[in-house]
Amino acid sequence: MLQRLIFLASAWLLSSIHVAAANEQFKVVGYLPSWQGSLDAVQYDKLTHLNYAFVLPNSDGTLQPISQPQRLIEMVSRAHSAGKLAGVAIGGWNQGNDSAFETLAASASSRQVFVDQVLALVHRYDLDGIDLDWEYPDPGVSSANYTLLVHALNQALKPHNKYLSAAVIAYGPTAAGIAKEALPHIDFFNLMAYDANDHHHSSMEIAQASLNYWSQRGVEPSKLVLGVPLYARPSWQSYNDIIAANPAAACHDEINGNFYNGLTTIRKKTALAQAKGGGIMLWELSQDAQTEWSLLSAIHAELNQQPNSLCESNDSLILFAPTTAPSIPPQEARWQSNEVYIGGDRVRHNHITYQAKWWTQGTEPGTTVWGPWREVFDYPATLPPTLIPVAIPPQVHTATSELLNEPIVLPTPAIAEDWRDNRIYLSGEIVNYQDQQWQAKWWTQGEPPSQSQWGPWKPLHL
Numbered sequence: 230m231l232q233r234l235i236f237l238a239s240a241w242l243l244s245s246i247h248v249a250a251a252n253e254q255f256k257v258v259g260y261l262p263s264w265q266g267s268l269d270a271v272q273y274d275k276l277t278h279l280n281y282a283f284v285l286p287n288s289d290g291t292l293q294p295i296s297q298p299q300r301l302i303e304m305v306s307r308a309h310s311a312g313k314l315a316g317v318a319i320g321g322w323n324q325g326n327d328s329a330f331e332t333l334a335a336s337a338s339s340r341q342v343f344v345d346q347v348l349a350l351v352h353r354y355d356l357d358g359i360d361l362d363w364e365y366p367d368p369g370v371s372s373a374n375y376t377l378l379v380h381a382l383n384q385a386l387k388p389h390n391k392y393l394s395a396a397v398i399a400y401g402p403t404a405a406g407i408a409k410e411a412l413p414h415i416d417f418f419n420l421m422a423y424d425a426n427d428h429h430h431s432s433m434e435i436a437q438a439s440l441n442y443w444s445q446r447g448v449e450p451s452k453l454v455l456g457v458p459l460y461a462r463p464s465w466q467s468y469n470d471i472i473a474a475n476p477a478a479a480c481h482d483e484i485n486g487n488f489y490n491g492l493t494t495i496r497k498k499t500a501l502a503q504a505k506g507g508g509i510m511l512w513e514l515s516q517d518a519q520t521e522w523s524l525l526s527a528i529h530a531e532l533n534q535q536p537n538s539l540c541e542s543n544d545s546l547i548l549f550a551p552t553t554a555p556s557i558p559p560q561e562a563r564w565q566s567n568e569v570y571i572g573g574d575r576v577r578h579n580h581i582t583y584q585a586k587w588w589t590q591g592t593e594p595g596t597t598v599w600g601p602w603r604e605v606f607d608y609p610a611t612l613p614p615t616l617i618p619v620a621i622p623p624q625v626h627t628a629t630s631e632l633l634n635e636p637i638v639l640p641t642p643a644i645a646e647d648w649r650d651n652r653i654y655l656s657g658e659i660v661n662y663q664d665q666q667w668q669a670k671w672w673t674q675g676e677p678p679s680q681s682q683w684g685p686w687k688p689l690h691l
Contacts, residue, residue, distance in 0.1 A: 290346065
């Protein structure tokens, strides 16, 4: 008996050491904007890197003055006191205007001015590195100039033991603007696996596709940092505001037509990043909840193998208030590699439910966004979720109970956007085209909706 206890204790200790060692290498990168958010609210102990956003470049290679420099100084001081790394993000969306980068990168002299200014910035504010956020270099000339720029930055920063990271688009033709020659000069990549559309803009499928894309480009998994959003689309409402209005929404990814990442999805993405990447990134920290519903806290809990007790066993909230008693959905069978599946079949794989898009055999669910499987929600699709936080007394009440005086509001559908030939669409996405709504049957890009039964689109509301 004593020998068995010693064996079990040793196994537990080895497992704990393994988890701790793995987590030491795993990056948790948070962005803090200059324009909003309290420094007191940042959970420094749960991060490895903190980037101040943004510093903007000029076309001659010089840098514009930092917004709220004292805020940056204080952020760096607090990060270093907690033993964390601090940097600045240079660039950003900037309303889609990357002309300053295009111009400065095209000239050897302005590239050198830029590198010199960046190095001076790093030393002045005691930074540990920079995050290059050029959105986005086009394939061709600007792509070649991007390579020259990151090579020069790497050469300047490396002797001082400073990191160079880059924020990059999730996948697709725009991501191809970063050439393979540029990849070795970048220490790690922050994958912006969000804003793919105006509804399921940051699904598990998109996360998987992003990691797969950059891995297939030849980037080492340890350099891939999976980005997650702390806001919803199409409303752009922060996760904090969503949860403040309805804490039950934390355990889901959609409410009233707004799509975001809740606690369960964030934990799944953290596990995915552990398995296929080297870290996870949050845009941006001021939008997180400052309560037990915090997404950063959920990431920390997943990394430390703590149970998802808030969503798996939450007796203090009614997560669904259906007007009729829900039927218990059948338990899906586990996916089998030798089994034949046809369109509509459902399976369970790695604790996730998938539905077959078409006939398939042997293709593992969750390995590619272009494959025959799509992730589905675990709750019955026939029950529209009405997320109302209500204390549950000893006896269970229905939606008609006197406890629920508020009217039940069903989620409104997201507004479909116009079809664009340069955008990637995933299965289930809806677009407008020639005064008609269309739904994608599978992954597609560049093929306009049509009535062809063999095409990737099907018409709606005919």
